[in-house]
Amino acid sequence: MIRRAVPLGIGHYLPDRIMPNSHFEKLVDTSDEWIRTRSGIERRHFAAEGQTTSDLAVRAARSALDNAGIDVSEIDGIIVATSTPDLTFPSVGTMVQAELGMTRGFAFDVQAVCAGFIYALCNANAMIVSGQADRLLVIGAETFSRIMDWTDRSTCVLFGDGAGALILGAEEGAGTSEDRGILATDLNSDGRYREMLYVDGGVSTTGTAGKLRMQGNPLFRKAVDKLTSTAEAALEKTGVSADAVDWIVPHQANIRIIQGTAKKMGVPMDRVIQTVQDHGNTSAASIPLAMSVGVADGRIKRGDLILSEAIGGGLAWGAVALRW
Numbered sequence: 424m425i426r427r428a429v430p431l432g433i434g435h436y437l438p439d440r441i442m443p444n445s446h447f448e449k450l451v452d453t454s455d456e457w458i459r460t461r462s463g464i465e466r467r468h469f470a471a472e473g474q475t476t477s478d479l480a481v482r483a484a485r486s487a488l489d490n491a492g493i494d495v496s497e498i499d500g501i502i503v504a505t506s507t508p509d510l511t512f513p514s515v516g517t518m519v520q521a522e523l524g525m526t527r528g529f530a531f532d533v534q535a536v537c538a539g540f541i542y543a544l545c546n547a548n549a550m551i552v553s554g555q556a557d558r559l560l561v562i563g564a565e566t567f568s569r570i571m572d573w574t575d576r577s578t579c580v581l582f583g584d585g586a587g588a589l590i591l592g593a594e595e596g597a598g599t600s601e602d603r604g605i606l607a608t609d610l611n612s613d614g615r616y617r618e619m620l621y622v623d624g625g626v627s628t629t630g631t632a633g634k635l636r637m638q639g640n641p642l643f644r645k646a647v648d649k650l651t652s653t654a655e656a657a658l659e660k661t662g663v664s665a666d667a668v669d670w671i672v673p674h675q676a677n678i679r680i681i682q683g684t685a686k687k688m689g690v691p692m693d694r695v696i697q698t699v700q701d702h703g704n705t706s707a708a709s710i711p712l713a714m715s716v717g718v719a720d721g722r723i724k725r726g727d728l729i730l731s732e733a734i735g736g737g738l739a740w741g742a743v744a745l746r747w
């Protein structure tokens with residue numbers, strides 16, 4: 424028997440303000456048609472003025488705790504994946520901890536941009552498997568609307584705000600691919616590609632938060648290759664083939680990247696959870712948001728094999744195979 428990090432509950436929160444593509448037609452030289460056909464995005468949510476990343480994270484966390492039916496006092500630690508924290512420090516994790524009334528355990532943030540939730544899941548899995556924690560709250564939360572350049576049509580139409588939260592708990596497994604929980608992980612980064620996607624400000628450079636800059640087309644071409652190879656690497660570690668995957672829950676950056684990756688893996692699109700049309704790219708929040716939507720609408724069921732993959736600034740990319 425081995426320790427596994429098993430999903431106990433999931434939840435999400437999306438801010439009330441929904442921005443349709445038509446909103447951007449007034450801001451920049453773009454069209455609903457261009458945004459839909461090039462990215463698959465139809466609308467996205469934006470945080471209200473004064474609403475912070477930790478506010479979104481707390482809402483998602485409460486929803487996951489309700490879904491799991493457990494009290495925050497039973498949680499040993501919080502890991503928040505974000506690149507848009509409320510403040511440079513303290514971490515969003517500790518803010519969420521205080522807001523939830525959790526007075527023991529630990530909290531910290533992980534920063535791997537759009538791959539952040541995959542990185543956070545890998546950390547959580549390692550801590551649970553090694554016995555450092557029994558129950559962890561893993562959150563992806565972002566307010567990318569705060570780092571948009573509203574004059575740059577090539578980026579401002581793509582991103583949205585939101586948060587998703589997953590609770591993982593230690594359970595005994597047989598050590599086979601039939602176990603529930605995280606079965607395999609795969610992480611990668613290559614800092615040589617950092618200029619493909621970055622923010623042009625920061626603490627030790629400009630002293631400002633900066634705005635997002637992206638070389639969309641070169642990144643697009645890298646994304647499909649890297650996502651396919653990391654997803655296949657994670658699957659290989661589980662010892663099962665792509666046929667056995669019930670759901671791909673991918674990072675939601677662009678419908679064409681999602682389709683390209685699924686096609687390369689030989690997984691039909693009716694086994695892919697898609698939320699990019701409603702959420703846009705919510706960076707580290709996109710995978711837990713999509714997973715939560717898939718669980719809430721009954722598509723993802725206990726025992727299903729899920730494969731999640733993401734790529735983002737760094738470049739950083741990775742994948743997780745888990746049985747729900």
Ligand code: ACO
Binds near residue numbers: 638642736
């Ligand atoms: N409206 C109208 N035209 C536009 C817009 C817009 N909003 N944005 C760009 N264009 C124009 C460009 O200027 C260009 O015009 P030109 O041919 O006259 O020069 C034309 O559209 C084509 O631009 P491309 O960039 O080649 O278009 P592409 O098909 O690559 O689609 C997109 C752009 C949607 C950005 C795509 O490249 C993409 O999704 N890239 C990857 C994004 C991604 O995965 N990011 C990683 C995760 S994000 C993270 O980590 C934070």
